[in-house]
Amino acid sequence: MTRQLDKTYSHKEVEVRWYSRWEKYFRPSDGATHPFSMVIPPPNVTGSLHMGHALNNTLQDILCRYKRMDGCSVLWIPGTDHAGIATQNVVERQLAAQGTDRAQLGREKFIERVWKWRAETGSTILSQLKALGVSCDWSRERFTMDEGLSLAVREAFVRLWRDGLLYRAERLINWCPRCKTALADIEVVHEESSGHLWHIRYPIEGESSEWLVVATTRPETMLGDTAVAVHPEDERYQKFIGRKLRLPIVGRLIPVIADPYVDPEFGTGALKITPGHDFNDFEIGQRHGLDIIGIFDDEAKIRASAFAEAGEWLKRYTGKDRFDARKLVVEDLKEEGLLEKVEPYGLAIGQCYRCHTVIEPYSTPQWFVKIKPLAEPAMQAVRDGRIKIIPEGWANSFFAWMENIKDWCISRQIWWGHQIPAWYCTSCESVHLRRNGGDSTSSEFVISPEAKPIVQLEAPSTCDRCGGTQLFQDPDVLDTWFSSALWPFSTLGWPKETPELKTFYPTAVLVTGFDILFFWVARMMMMGLKLMGDVPFRDVYIHALVRDLEGQKMSKSKGNVIDPLDVMGRYGTDAFRFTLAALSAMGRDVKMAEDRVSGYQNFVNKLWNASRFTFMNLDDQDEPLSLENNSIKQLNLADQWILSRLDYTVDQARKAIDGYRFNDYAHHLYQFTWHEFCDWYLEMSKLSLGGKLGNEPQKTRQVLRTVLEQVLLLLHPIMPFVTEEIWQALNQVDGKSSIMVQPYPKSVAGWRQPEVEVQVTFITEIIRTIRNLRSECNVSPGRPVEIFVVDGDRDAIRREQTLKLLRDQEPTIRSLARVSSVEYAGSKSRPKNAITGVVGSTEIFLPVSEAMNLEEEETRLSKEVGKIQVELARAQKKLANEEFLKKAKPEVIDKEKKKAVELEDKIRTVNLSLKRLQELQSQRKD
């Protein structure tokens, strides 16, 4: 039975072969002595795989596969997030397309509908993740709305309530008039846009032609103004403080107040105060006891009931949305001659992060988490190193955010999500439960902040205060991020005390993008510490965002989205994964370039072909070398060398992956596999394999097999498919075992031999030099050449060692540099009709051919002399500097001295070659 691989690697064919056979290895091993656990950042059920997911999950999979091979009991929990607002929006759009809406359906039917949608399409992203090759334990897949996690959410809510960390209050919150729900501060995105600054005259009461001019970007909110504020020390306005202004259009009288918040430099120095629709104004209003007038309803349309002093004007305004109202206000002001001027003005407008509708500050009762008592322990955990943020730079952002954190508004006025486990009694609480009339709002009741909720895990049957049986649940649902915050332990079974929770909490590492550092990571820390009494993860590895070639964030609207599945289909999943790893330098953006993927596809192909070469040469009896401490001195030089380099690579690879330096990991393996193993070792091994070194070819075959196998193991975490395919063929196991569960390479005592590396580097330099000379001499690659070697080392022993090494390695030099004969000349008898190359103290002479362009060569050599002179001068200057000799480290000085000597030698020999060349030139002319 011989090992065989097809002539070309077909990723499409191979990739479908392995995933289902792997799944049994995705579960943690029994015993779980070295637990290593991670939770996937749950993608939204609405999502499909994008570059961000691909990067995030590739990095996680690399870690998991590495740790699993390295003997850990690995648990990687997958799952999805119910994504409240996003999902509700998707289903609502579907309903709209069918000419209906959620109000017509009613809450219960609507939620049914969402579940149905989720059952149909919610697993799309999971199958896409599988195509990427991720090794999650699918038997433990979770969904933030499944039964267990919903219980965890209620448990968390009840505990926070009992500990006094939850409260209801009516305040100005961020309201999305399209989603018709409150949003947390963090869910508002600020986008620069060009607007206007309107200067409006507010007539002073009792004066016929005097007014105060205010500047505003939102003229429509003037309908809800309850004051105008000026700076207390602003001399221009001293005389107006305390007087009344007549609010244009409405006619309401409002006071001029003094408040230090006002910047006299800005606009006119007079600020209109709308406590009902502006956060600053709200604060100022609180300080001065101003009325709060909510002029809008929940769709941000003018609400008639807001205006006590309704005039004729109100008919035209009622029901108009914010932007229409703005136009009307401006028109009306113009008509009354109260619009002084309009200036263009750039401002950052808050938008809903889900639908990009402009946010309206809106006063409603909401649930809040008292956040400071939770934030402090989380900061402490990062400060004292119980949680390590990698790269460290992000810790600054984390602290900055946590220090300024405000209470978290967690109630949402949507239907898809975890309904808040709070109930109200209609008997004893009736005074606080206003039946909603007039304006359209989504809930049947408006529950005043004074209402006393019954908070518990399950619905109560009777009121524990009055024994009433008419209870109803708070209609609001929780912020999706509330359930996400519990993810590291809710997925392990919390609040039940499961064995998994005991073994795998805290998780080892959380891998995520920085875009959800505050949304998610910080909140997991707070909730984990509060509810579990321990950090949710030891390390947080924050990776870059994937951008397009111009560095732009990929988005559908920009049309610059690259579909990972498309890339995987064209270049192969392994090539794609390798690209992501290679580009993911810490703290940087990843600019996705397709030519990189194509380049790494070539790498996959290279590995494939190196394997084919190996297979061609292996016999069935060729076992790999023992990986125990063993002597490899009996092997030939090339064999010893490749094992030494392999050992170095193993060491570097482990260091890189342990430090989350995925790009270093990829580059070390790329460098070793392609340039050392393929370019040099395979070429060198051909001699030995053919018995041309008078050796036992079997030893080399064993080395070949060993190195290929170790390379496959090292590469497997990044490139699972191709490595499995080759490993299966190499070991002829036909799917009965998997590379996934082989031990990850370890350093082997005795393999690393620096002196062997020095020797082989010398030989490869000699070969390079000869190739270089051939190329300059225009000797065709196929034509063998004769060379002369002179070693000019002044130390006789060293000279003999060098010459012995050259003689020993002569077959290799002859083969790799196409040399027909090597002549060892004495230093006195340097050949005349030749050009020279120098490696250390060794000079290589190649007889010149007619074809050679001597002038080009002369230019090149002169240039080289110049370069060496510059370097030499620098070294000599350093060595002449007393300060340098006094203060520099001894090894640096030694190195510099050695360098100077080498450069002197080199410049002498290059000058000699130059001289010879010039002689040749004059000969040619004759």
Place this chain on the structure above:
RNA sequence: GGGCGGUUAGCUCAGUGGGAGAGCAUCGGCCUUACAAGCCGAGGGUCACAGGUUCAAAUCCUGUACCGCCCACCA
């Protein structure tokens, strides 16, 4: 307004105190029996700019310019 990061070869980016690197692209030569998705060779950089610290700076400090990101309630 505050904070963070970037500026290194034509392009994309590594490199954080002691001789400027990689991949791709370019140029020249090769179908050498694993691989033309390949092999061999070559060219190419005052490491943004200006100061400073140091025996020594791409690397540390200060400032400037440009680019990017995050946070923020100046209407």
